[in-house]
Each structure stands twice: as C-alpha cells, then as structure tokens.
Amino acid sequence: MNEPIGRRRWAIAEGWIPSGSTGPEPEMTSHETACLLNTGDGEAHVEITVFYEDRDPVGPYRLTLPARRTRHLRFNELEDPEPIPLDTPYASIIESDVPIIVQHTRLDSRQAENALLSTMAYPADT
Numbered sequence: 045m046n047e048p049i050g051r052r053r054w055a056i057a058e059g060w061i062p063s064g065s066t067g068p069e070p071e072m073t074s075h076e077t078a079c080l081l082n083t084g085d086g087e088a089h090v091e092i093t094v095f096y097e098d099r100d101p102v103g104p105y106r107l108t109l110p111a112r113r114t115r116h117l118r119f120n121e122l123e124d125p126e127p128i129p130l131d132t133p134y135a136s137i138i139e140s141d142v143p144i145i146v147q148h149t150r151l152d153s154r155q156a157e158n159a160l161l162s163t164m165a166y167p168a169d170t
C-alpha cells in the first residue's frame with residue numbers, strides 16, 4: 045500500500061475571481077483553482093467551505109478525488125450549494141478524509157497581458 049503524503053486540512057486565505065476575461069474560453073477565462081493531489085491508494089473525500097467578509101460561510105462543496113490522481117478544481121465551476129460570486133473577496137478551507145496536497149492558482153486574464161499567481165495552501169497540523 046502506498047502511504048499518502050500531505051495533510052487533511054488546508055487553508056487558502058486569499059480568493060477573488062475576476063469577472064472579466066480576454067482570450068478563448070474556457071482556457072483563458074479568469075479563474076481561481078485549487079490543484080489537488082492524492083498520492084494514496086484510496087479515494088479522497090474532499091469538502092470545501094468558503095468564507096466571506098460580510099456574510100456567513102457557504103459549504104460544504106463536496107468532491108471525490110480518485111487514488112493516485114490530481115484534479116485542478118476551478119472555483120468558478122462550483123455550484124452546489126451555490127456559485128462563488130465574481131469580484132468578491134473570499135477564503136476557503138479544504139478538508140479531506142485522507143492526506144492530500146493543495147496548491148492555489150489564479151489566472152487573471154482581464155487584459156491581454158495575463159497574470160498567473162500560484163502558491164501552496166496553508167497546511168494545518170491535522
């Protein structure tokens with residue numbers, strides 16, 4: 045059995061999806077992404093809770109990440125329990141029943157000179 049690497053809880057304190065985009069869709073649509081990696085032999089059951097400045101948290105958004113797989117989850121595509129609003133600051137907590145790795149990426153394509161930001165999420169001790 046392959047021992048998974050990572051943590052079960054991650055935080056992305058910075059989130060904001062630009063409403064404008066330049067270039068072909070969906071490739072160049074401005075977006076926020078949680079890049080998830082499951083190195084273990086079992087599925088990861090993942091829940092995401094989104095926090096806002098001026099309203100109660102929303103979630104959980106649920107997904108399953110197969111064993112030994114990666115997924116680039118666009119926050120723009122989350123719909124249940126509700127879509128993430130554009131041009132609105134937010135943060136997120138990502139929890140999994142097995143250890144996973146989480147990286148945060150934003151593509152801001154509001155102008156032809158695109159900007160890409162990427163950073164590791166904050167790993168909790170549990």
